[in-house]
Amino acid sequence: MADKASPEKKSWADVEEEEEAKAKAAAEAAAAAASSSSTSESAVEAQVKQIESLSLAPPEDDAAGEEAPPLLDDSDDAQIQAVTSGGTVYESATTFEDLKLSPELLKGLHDEMGFSRPSKIQAITLPMILTPPYKDLVAQAHNGSGKTTCFVLGMLSRVDPNRRIPQAICICPTRELAQQNKAVLMRMGKFIGITCACAIPPAQKDYVPVSKMPPINDQIVIGTSGTLIKWITNKKVATREIKILVFDEADHMLAEDGFRSDSERMMRDIQRSAGGCQVLLFSATFNERVKDFVTKVIKDGNQIFVKKEDLTLEKVKQYKVQIPDEAAKIEVIRDKIFEFGQKVGQVIIFVRTKQSTKNVHNALTREDYVCSSIQGSLDQAEREKIIQEFKDGYTKVLISTDVLARGFDQAQVNLVINYDMPIKFGTRDEPDYEVYLHRIGRAGRFGRKGAVFNLLCGETDNVVMKKIENYFQHQVPEVRNWKNEEGFETALKDAGLL
DNA sequence: AAAAAAC
Numbered sequence: 001m002a003d004k005a006s007p008e009k010k011s012w013a014d015v016e017e018e019e020e021a022k023a024k025a026a027a028e029a030a031a032a033a034a035s036s037s038s039t040s041e042s043a044v045e046a047q048v049k050q051i052e053s054l055s056l057a058p059p060e061d062d063a064a065g066e067e068a069p070p071l072l073d074d075s076d077d078a079q080i081q082a083v084t085s086g087g088t089v090y091e092s093a094t095t096f097e098d099l100k101l102s103p104e105l106l107k108g109l110h111d112e113m114g115f116s117r118p119s120k121i122q123a124i125t126l127p128m129i130l131t132p133p134y135k136d137l138v139a140q141a142h143n144g145s146g147k148t149t150c151f152v153l154g155m156l157s158r159v160d161p162n163r164r165i166p167q168a169i170c171i172c173p174t175r176e177l178a179q180q181n182k183a184v185l186m187r188m189g190k191f192i193g194i195t196c197a198c199a200i201p202p203a204q205k206d207y208v209p210v211s212k213m214p215p216i217n218d219q220i221v222i223g224t225s226g227t228l229i230k231w232i233t234n235k236k237v238a239t240r241e242i243k244i245l246v247f248d249e250a251d252h253m254l255a256e257d258g259f260r261s262d263s264e265r266m267m268r269d270i271q272r273s274a275g276g277c278q279v280l281l282f283s284a285t286f287n288e289r290v291k292d293f294v295t296k297v298i299k300d301g302n303q304i305f306v307k308k309e310d311l312t313l314e315k316v317k318q319y320k321v322q323i324p325d326e327a328a329k330i331e332v333i334r335d336k337i338f339e340f341g342q343k344v345g346q347v348i349i350f351v352r353t354k355q356s357t358k359n360v361h362n363a364l365t366r367e368d369y370v371c372s373s374i375q376g377s378l379d380q381a382e383r384e385k386i387i388q389e390f391k392d393g394y395t396k397v398l399i400s401t402d403v404l405a406r407g408f409d410q411a412q413v414n415l416v417i418n419y420d421m422p423i424k425f426g427t428r429d430e431p432d433y434e435v436y437l438h439r440i441g442r443a444g445r446f447g448r449k450g451a452v453f454n455l456l457c458g459e460t461d462n463v464v465m466k467k468i469e470n471y472f473q474h475q476v477p478e479v480r481n482w483k484n485e486e487g488f489e490t491a492l493k494d495a496g497l498l
Numbered sequence: 499a500a501a502a503a504a505c
Binding site: 173174175177200201224226227230231251258259260262353354375376402403405406423426428435458498 | 499500501502503504505
C-alpha cells in the first residue's frame, strides 16, 4: 500500500522548485564528476599529501600534574583525506593564532576551554571554514576528535555581536546534543558577547504556544529540526541574515531514514532567504549511500573523508562476550561490569528499545544497584535531570536507547556496554555499522582510553558481530567464560583502565 | 518489529 511512494508533505517548499532543483543537481553532479576526474589530479594529490604529512606536536605547555586532555593521537586521524574545490589553497593551522581569530575568541579557547593547539581535524578544517569565500564543507573525522570545536568556532567567528538577529544556525538530531553544543558554544564564546537560543521543545511546565513567543534576537540558534522548522515558519527565527548553517551528525540528518526531508527543506529555505550561506556538514560516519547523496547536495564545497577501516579508535578496546540468555546479561552487568566498571569511571549501557531501558533499569535496581536510564519518551524535564546527574558524576551507570548514541560527550565514560547489538531497522541480522561506531565512540573521548563489551546472546548476535568485524576490518577479541571474573579484569587491564 | 523529531 503506502510502501514506496511516501508522499512528503511540502509545507514550506513548493514542489516545482524542488523538482527543478533535483534536475539541476543531477546535471551539475554529472558535470562535476566529469570535470573532477580529469582536472588537476596532481593538485589534489598534493593537497592530500600536504594534509597527510601534517603532524601536530604534543602539548608541551600543559601544566604538569593537571589532568589535561591529551591531544589527538596522530595515528587516529592519520588517514584523513581532504579534497579542496575550485583551486582555493588552504594552509593547515598549527596554532589557533594562525587563524586570525579575535582576541576574545582566543581567550575563550585558551582560558575557558583549556585548549592549547588545534587537533588534527581542527587544523585542517578551520582554515577551510574561516577563509573567504567561505565554501561549504563536508567533514568526517573520528569520534571524540574535536569536531564540535570546528563548527562552533566557525559560527562564533562569523557572527556580529552588535546585531541582534540570528546569523548562524546549527541543527542536531537530538535535544541532548543541541543543549550540549549550546553549552560548548557559550563557553567558547564567553568573551565575545553573543547569546544563543536552544530550539528544542520546552518541558511541559514551561509550555508556551509558538504564537505567543517573542522573536528570537540571539545571534546563534541551535536546535532540533522539528522545533527549528516551527520557529522559522512562525517567523520567530528570521533567516535572512544567516551566514552559516551547520548540520551536526550530518549523515543522519541527511539519511533517508533519518531527517533528510526536514534538512533539505531548511537548507533550501535558509539559502533562499539569506541569499546563500555557508553550509557545514560534520559527522564521524558517512556510509557510501549518504556520501553519494551529500556530495550531490554540496556541489562546490571542500570534502574530507576517512576510510571506514580507519575509523575504530585504537584506544577504545572492543570485546565480545558469549552470554547464554537474557537473565545472564543482567547477571554479567551486576557481577562483573558494576564490580569493575564503576571503579574505572562512568558506564553507558545501550539497549534497543525504550521498554528495555526500563526492564534493565528495574532488574538492576532490584538488586540495589544505583543507575539511571533515559529514552526519548520521558518528559523533557526528566531527560534534562538525568543528563545533568550523569554529567555531574552523581550517577555512574546510565542505561540508554540510541538517543545518546551520537555526540554525547562525557569524558568520564570509558566503558560502553552493548546490551543489545545495533541492528538496521527491518532486518534481523544486518548491523547498523554507523550506530555501532557512534556508540563505542562514547568511550575514549579526545584520545582517552576506553573499553566496550558486546554482549552476544544466540546465533544472530554472533552473525551481527562477525559482520561488524568484517566491515571495519577489525578482529574483536572474546572474553572467555562470562562467569569468570578474571576475563573481565584482564580485558579492562588490557584496555588500560585498571 | 525502532530511535530520534515534531505534529
